[in-house]
Amino acid sequence: MSEENFWQLADPYRRELLAHCYRMLGSHQDAEDLVQDTMLRAWQAYDGFAGRSSLRTWLYRIATNACLNVLKSAQRRVLPSGLGSGTESADVLPRIESVPWLGPLPTGGADPAELATLRASTRLAVVAAFQRLPARQRAVLMLVEVAGFPIREAAEALDMTTAAARSALQRARATLAHDTPVEDDVPRDAGVDEEVVKRYLKAFEDADTAGLARLLRADVEYQMPPIAVWFRGRDAVLQHHTRHVFTSPRRALPANANGSPAVGSYTRAADGSFTAHAIHVLEAEEGRLTGIVVFLDATLFPAFGLPESLPV
Incomplete structure (x- = not known):
């Protein structure tokens, strides 16, 4: 088989494999590396692929086992x-780089149906909950509940008996039952989300505290990895913006992360231009923001298709 023919068959699965590895690992960068490695391994071994399963099943098997190898030595x-x-006020916001923080997943370019699926299965709170599962329980859950494989195929992919895989799935479900956002909580109205992100962009660039206040639900949560301090409640978030965010000019551009609206924000540099600062992942319900996670990592911008700087 030619290399060109292999990639024509395998490439359509790249995006869903990336989301799968992200759910397993909690890192877009690590997931990208694993998917690239999966495709290379599949290409190298394709002549020996007997076709007893579909190409999709085979690729998932390679990718999942590669993730499990990484997770043997990785921290949650x-x-x-x-x-x-959460806190209502904080004077000091120390960065803690030693913690393995969950990262965002770029999802720009996905069609509306795909975005809805990604929003349900890659919400930050959901992926954070997945990370609490033992690796093999996580793998069975991802293969059966998200990727849609029958329990028998998931067991074969992981070299487990069907009974062992079913037991692992039951334990994973029980662990997540009490602390994972349910699918019904996921906002589905993309029009509302688009309007919310437009208003957020304007309030952010205008340093408009009152405009931001109108967007926030009373119980909103605001997080800023790698800063361990996080804020709970509208008043706490507004106070943080008044003291730490709206003190200098900012710019922002729309993006999409984890199937939800996102924003790339920029801070003013000494020459008057604006440099990449953070990716904000927004969650909204009924026109109000319920959660904001601000990833303070300028190296994320290329993956989101955002420029690393803006002119004066």
Whole structure:
């Protein structure tokens, strides 16, 4: 088989494999590396592929086992909300780079149906909950509940008996039952989301505290990895913006992350231009923001198709 023919068959699965590896690992960068490695391994071994399963099943098997190998030595990725209770005020916001933080997943370019699926299965709170599962339980859950494989095929992919895979799936479901956002909580009205992100962009660039206040639900949560401190409640978020965010000019551009609207924000540099600062992942319900996670990592911008700087 020629290389060109292999990639024509395998490439359509790249995006869903990336989302799968992201759910497993909690890192877009690590997931990208794993998917590239999966495709290379599949290409190298394709002549020996007997076709007893579909190409999709085979690729998932390679990718999932590669993730499990990584997870043998990897620490669990978290959000600040996984480390302690939120606060109403904080004078000091120390960065903690030693913690393996959960990262965002770029999802720009996906069609509306795909975005709805990604929003349900890659919401940050959901992926953070997945990270609490033992690796093999996580793998069975991802293969059966998200990728849609029968339990028998999931067991074969992981070299488990069907009974062992079913038991792992039941334990994973039980672990997540009490602390994972249910699918019905996921906002589905993309029109509302688009309007919310437009208003957020304007309030952010105008340093408009009142405009931001109208967008926030009373119980909104605001997180800023790698800063471990996080804020709970509208008043706390507004106070943080008044003291730390709306003190200098900012710019912002729309993006999409984890199937939800997102924003790339820029801070003013010494020469008057604006440099990449953070990716804001927004969650909204009924026209109000319920959660904002601000990833303070300028290296994320290329993956989101955003420029690393803006002119004066």
